Amino acid sequence: xxxxxxxxxxxxxxxxxxxxxxxxxxxxxxxxxxxxxxxxxxxxxxxxxxxxxxxxxxxxxxxxxxxxxxxxxxxxxxxxxxxxxxxxxxxxxxxxxxxxxxx
Numbered sequence: 001x002x003x004x005x006x007x008x009x010x011x012x013x014x015x016x017x018x019x020x021x022x023x024x025x026x027x028x029x030x031x032x033x034x035x036x037x038x039x040x041x042x043x044x045x046x047x048x049x050x051x052x053x054x055x056x057x058x059x060x061x062x063x064x065x066x067x068x069x070x071x072x073x074x075x076x077x078x079x080x081x082x083x084x085x086x087x088x089x090x091x092x093x094x095x096x097x098x099x100x101x102x103x
Contacts, residue, residue: 012046015053023067024094028054031085031096032075039079041070042096055093062101 012029030052032041038060043052050072057065075082091099 009046009048009050012048013044015045015047015051018044024092026093027090028093028096029090032072033083033085033100034079034081035083036081037079040100041075042093043070044093057100062097 008030013027018026026044028042028044029046030043032043033039037058040057041052041054042056043054045053051069052071053067053069055065055067056070
């Protein structure tokens with residue numbers, strides 16, 4: 001995974017801080033993904049210790065994407081070839097989804 005992602009995590013909103021923000025306007029700070037499976041974990045909040053809240057798209061199935069909690073430890077154990085994108089510019093969720101779908 002990219003060096004410096006923990007520093008990026010430190011700047012993210014904490015859990016429940018974006019609770020009143022509409023889904024499309026939530027800001028994606030960290031984007032974990034796999035190249036082979038087209039799976040994505042888009043983190044919008046964190047506890048600062050590797051637990052995130054965000055949207056999860058498994059195997060490119062955007063229709064059944066779910067919002068919820070996931071952890072870096074859980075992903076490391078269950079997903080091979082996991083990469084992380086630390087965004088230089090934090091982007092709105094709808095913009096990130098459009099980028100991902102465009103490939």
